[in-house]
Amino acid sequence: MPSFNKEDKIRHTKGSEYIVKAVPNEDHRLESSNEPFYAYKEVDSEKVWYRAAKEMEDGRFTLVS
Numbered sequence: 001m002p003s004f005n006k007e008d009k010i011r012h013t014k015g016s017e018y019i020v021k022a023v024p025n026e027d028h029r030l031e032s033s034n035e036p037f038y039a040y041k042e043v044d045s046e047k048v049w050y051r052a053a054k055e056m057e058d059g060r061f062t063l064v065s
Contacts, residue, residue, distance in 0.1 A: 002038070003057045009064040010040065017043045017064060024053040 002023040004010055011017050022028065024036030035052040042049075 002053065004038065004061070004063065009043070010061045011064050013060045013062075018049070018061075019043060021048060 004020045004023065006020055006023055008020045009017060010020060018040040020038060020040050022037075022039035024038060026036070028037060029035060030037045030050065030052060033052065035054065037050050037052055038056045039048055039050050040056075041047065
């Protein structure tokens with residue numbers, strides 16, 4: 001089960017904040033590694049990032065309450 005849910009607001013350890021747009025599942029995989037991924041959007045821009053689930057869940061991102 002993913003650590004974050006769709007539309008959760010998260011913060012990177014460097015301080016930037018993002019909104020989760022997609023959570024890992026068996027149908028969506030990174031092409032380069034075949035790993036499940038998260039898609040997340042910067043709060044103050046339209047830039048979307050994709051990161052392997054294991055990297056998102058290793059402590060560098062935290063849920064913003």
